[in-house]
Amino acid sequence: xxxxxxxxxxxxxxxxxxxGSELAEGQVTLQPTRKEFDGTHTVVCFxxxxxxxxxxxxxxxxxxEQLIETSDLFSRYNxxxxxxxxxxxxxxxxxxxxxxxxxxxxGKLESTGQEVMVEYSSPNxxxxxxLGHLRNNFLGWSVSEILKAAGNTVHKVxxxxxxxxxxCKSMVAWLKFGxxxxxxxxxxxxxxxxxxxxxxxxxxxxxxxxxxxxxYAKHDDRVSSLKKPFHWVNQIxxxxxxxxxxxxxxxxxxxxxxxxIKKAEANAPLIQEAKDLLLRWESKEPAVYDxxxxxxxxxxxxxxxxYETMGVDxxxxxxxxxxxxxxxxxxxxxxxxxxxxxxEDGSVWVDLSDKGLDQKLLLRSDGTSVYMTQDxxxxxxxFRGFPAIARQVYTVGNEQEYHFKVLxxxxxxxxxxxxxxxxxxxYGMVDLPSGKxxxxxxxxxxxxxLMQEMLDTAEEHTKELGKIEGFTDDQARELYYNLGLGALxxxxxxxxPKKRMLFDPNxxxxxxxxxxxxIQYTHARISAILRKATQIxxxxxxxxxxxxENLEPVEISVIKLLSDFKEKIKEAAHHYxxxxxxxxxxxxxxxxxxxxxxxxxxxxxxxxxLKFRIAFSRLTAQTISQxxxxxxxxxxxRM
RNA sequence: GGCCCCGUAGUUCAAUGGAUAGAAUAGAAGUUUCCUAAACUUUAGAUGCAGGUUCGAUUCCUGCCGGGGCUACCA
Numbered sequence: 001x002x003x004x005x006x007x008x009x010x011x012x013x014x015x016x017x018x019x020g021s022e023l024a025e026g027q028v029t030l031q032p033t034r035k036e037f038d039g040t041h042t043v044v045c046f047x048x049x050x051x052x053x054x055x056x057x058x059x060x061x062x063x064x065e066q067l068i069e070t071s072d073l074f075s076r077y078n079x080x081x082x083x084x085x086x087x088x089x090x091x092x093x094x095x096x097x098x099x100x101x102x103x104x105x106x107g108k109l110e111s112t113g114q115e116v117m118v119e120y121s122s123p124n125x126x127x128x129x130x131l132g133h134l135r136n137n138f139l140g141w142s143v144s145e146i147l148k149a150a151g152n153t154v155h156k157v158x159x160x161x162x163x164x165x166x167x168c169k170s171m172v173a174w175l176k177f178g179x180x181x182x183x184x185x186x187x188x189x190x191x192x193x194x195x196x197x198x199x200x201x202x203x204x205x206x207x208x209x210x211x212x213x214x215x216y217a218k219h220d221d222r223v224s225s226l227k228k229p230f231h232w233v234n235q236i237x238x239x240x241x242x243x244x245x246x247x248x249x250x251x252x253x254x255x256x257x258x259x260x261i262k263k264a265e266a267n268a269p270l271i272q273e274a275k276d277l278l279l280r281w282e283s284k285e286p287a288v289y290d291x292x293x294x295x296x297x298x299x300x301x302x303x304x305x306x307y308e309t310m311g312v313d314x315x316x317x318x319x320x321x322x323x324x325x326x327x328x329x330x331x332x333x334x335x336x337x338x339x340x341x342x343x344e345d346g347s348v349w350v351d352l353s354d355k356g357l358d359q360k361l362l363l364r365s366d367g368t369s370v371y372m373t374q375d376x377x378x379x380x381x382x383f384r385g386f387p388a389i390a391r392q393v394y395t396v397g398n399e400q401e402y403h404f405k406v407l408x409x410x411x412x413x414x415x416x417x418x419x420x421x422x423x424x425x426x427y428g429m430v431d432l433p434s435g436k437x438x439x440x441x442x443x444x445x446x447x448x449x450l451m452q453e454m455l456d457t458a459e460e461h462t463k464e465l466g467k468i469e470g471f472t473d474d475q476a477r478e479l480y481y482n483l484g485l486g487a488l489x490x491x492x493x494x495x496x497p498k499k500r501m502l503f504d505p506n507x508x509x510x511x512x513x514x515x516x517x518x519i520q521y522t523h524a525r526i527s528a529i530l531r532k533a534t535q536i537x538x539x540x541x542x543x544x545x546x547x548x549e550n551l552e553p554v555e556i557s558v559i560k561l562l563s564d565f566k567e568k569i570k571e572a573a574h575h576y577x578x579x580x581x582x583x584x585x586x587x588x589x590x591x592x593x594x595x596x597x598x599x600x601x602x603x604x605x606x607x608x609x610l611k612f613r614i615a616f617s618r619l620t621a622q623t624i625s626q627x628x629x630x631x632x633x634x635x636x637x638r639m
Numbered sequence: 640g641g642c643c644c645c646g647u648a649g650u651u652c653a654a655u656g657g658a659u660a661g662a663a664u665a666g667a668a669g670u671u672u673c674c675u676a677a678a679c680u681u682u683a684g685a686u687g688c689a690g691g692u693u694c695g696a697u698u699c700c701u702g703c704c705g706g707g708g709c710u711a712c713c714a
Contacts, residue, residue: 018665029655029657031655034659034661036658036659037658042657042658044657044658046657046695047657047694048692049694071711080658081657081658082657082658082694082695083657083658084684124714161714164714165713165714166713166714168687198672228643230695238666254651274647320714345712356642357642357708358710361711361712363712364712365712366712369713369714370711370712370713371713374714395695397641397708398643398709399707399709400646401643401709402642402643402708402709402710424643428644428645428648428707428708429707429708431707435707436707461677462677465675465676465677467675467677471663478640483677491651492654492655495652495653496653498644498645499644499645500644500645500650500707501652502651502652503648504651507651509649510651510663510677511677512664512677512678513663513664513665513677514651514653514662514663514664515654515660515663515677517677518663518677519679520677521677521678522678524675524677524678525674525675525678527675529674530651531679532674533674540652567666571655579652579653583652583653583662585664585692586662587662590662593678593679594679596679597670597679597680598679599677600673600674601674602674603673603674603675623687624671638675639675639677
């Protein structure tokens with residue numbers, strides 16, 4: 001911020017005069033003054049003692065003295081230990097406020113001229129979206145908005161994993177057990193319907209495996225005495241995981257049974273059918289291809305509904321079925337050029353041992369591609385389609401950190417200069433109190449269900465507080481939506497993306513305290529003031545600012561926060577961290593609420609003060625609204 | 640086994656190497672003739688353990704303990 005720069009420059013000048021030694025740019029550490037001390041800006045003088053050749057405390061004292069004498073920026077100072085606390089004078093704050101109020105581009109930094117592609121969501125098309133996807137989408141969408149505000153051109157994209165064995169599983173189950181069910185016939189949302197068949201496949205598949213294992217066991221003397229071998233394995237596995245003792249005999253049996261299970265997994269008729277279907281799909285057999293299209297279509301329309309509720313969107317969609325072949329070509333080309341190597345069985349690998357990693361498979365021995373192969377293809381395709389993009393940001397969970405490390409290294413090896421600029425926006429899992437979400441154990445928190453719950457809770461709260469007087473039905477619904485989703489988005493975005501976080505479904509997301517609705521409420525409060533101001537014609541600031549004689553401390557601290565906004569956007573963009581914005585919006589709202597409590601705006605007799613406070617409130621509302629917009633949260637006029 | 644991440648109030652989250660470790664919730668006590676009490680004020684409560692570097696360590700380094708992840712011819 002300009003203000004900060006100016007202060008630092010004054011400090012450098014003063015230091016030069018008093019101690020005769022020049023400080024470099026980064027040597028002045030300026031930080032916000034803690035609220036128990038007087039002042040707004042604090043210079044940490046410990047590191048300066050080295051250059052001033054005197055103790056930190058004297059350094060601070062002399063520096064403060066000099067600053068007051070020579071600069072018109074500061075009104076007073078105090079020294080606590082080696083900390084120099086500075087207070088800016090009235091005119092300075094007035095001009096800061098003036099600058100913010102006149103800013104033609106509030107909340108938007110100068111263009112960097114850079115183009116960035118941000119990928120997020122990218123779900124598989126075999127099951128509905130869940131809580132984890134919510135964090136992913138809100139994060140990716142918000143980071144995109146933040147990057148835009150920071151002056152970049154952004155392309156929001158996702159890759160849809162529409163191809164592969166997983167979708168074939170749903171298809172097999174639907175063919176076998178579906179009896180022609182469609183979203184229309186059963187009224188089920190398309191993604192839910194397909195997800196159900198995926199689950200069904202898994203259940204039936206498990207059954208077949210268990211049967212096969214039992215059969216193998218029956219014919220093997222070593223284990224034929226076991227009644228339910230499959231169940232037994234699970235028990236022993238559980239024991240091992242809990243660190244309990246397992247006898248040698250049990251371990252021996254376990255080993256035998258594990259080979260049985262592996263064999264059964266490969267030989268179960270259902271998985272054979274799914275694999276067969278995948279081959280038929282790859283050869284584009286019309287019946288299979290049509291069914292694949294139809295079921296994917298169901299999923300897409302289901303996803304579209306969910307995305308709409310979530311309030312996220314994309315500029316462009318990529319489909320794995322379109323990109324996986326390109327990846328394969330790239331790998332083969334790399335093989336020719338000696339970047340990759342082939343093993344005897346025909347599989348293609350990359351050797352990354354020079355980078356401290358191991359070898360990684362790129363093409364199976366049967367020539368089919370793996371996950372990595374497709375990602376190579378997709379990345380290259382994107383840069384071909386958008387030659388101007390400087391980098392790609394991948395919003396993907398942190399369990400794939402290794403994968404992306406490898407991907408970027410491979411792209412680099414293939415000679416793509418932009419590979420170095422690619423970034424894996426890695427975020428932590430959302431845990432439940434019971435641990436990780438597992439679809440098999442039915443502990444997945446469904447995205448649609450959760451959002452609906454949030455809307456219901458918002459409605460309940462609002463009605464309890466009796467705050468829907470004068471609302472039409474549509475307005476009320478809009479409010480519940482904004483509050484419910486605001487609470488949810490804020491909850492997921494206020495946490496550092498890198499960290500894993502906890503979600504307790506039994507303890508519903510709060511609407512009080514450090515929450516989205518708290519900030520929304522502050523905005524609604526200010527809106528009420530602005531409405532009233534318009535009514536009585538106090539909208540125009542006129543020359544009141546110049547005639548203002550003093551500012552209250554709480555007003556100064558709000559102005560300081562307002563002036564921090566752009567710096568926060570910069571920081572959030574730099575770290576890909578919406579939580580910076582979330583924390584900022586909260587601090588601003590909280591500080592304004594203090595002002596609101598302390599000062600009764602319309603009881604003020606001095607017109608200049610009154611007009612200033614209205615303009616000041618408007619600027620706060622505007623900043624809150626913009627900050628929240630970066631998080632994808634709408635702020636209401638009334639609530 | 641190897642590699643990576645995380646351990647902060649009862650709980651959920653903060654703290655570019657800086658002051659007496661901040662919030663929120665749950666607990667205790669207050670504030671409504673006054674612009675929206677989804678608010679505000681007061682109070683009590685925490686850095687896993689042991690070393691090291693530093694004027695100064697929640698932050699950096701080492702070891703230990705605890706939790707999670709990756710290490711598939713799965714995606």
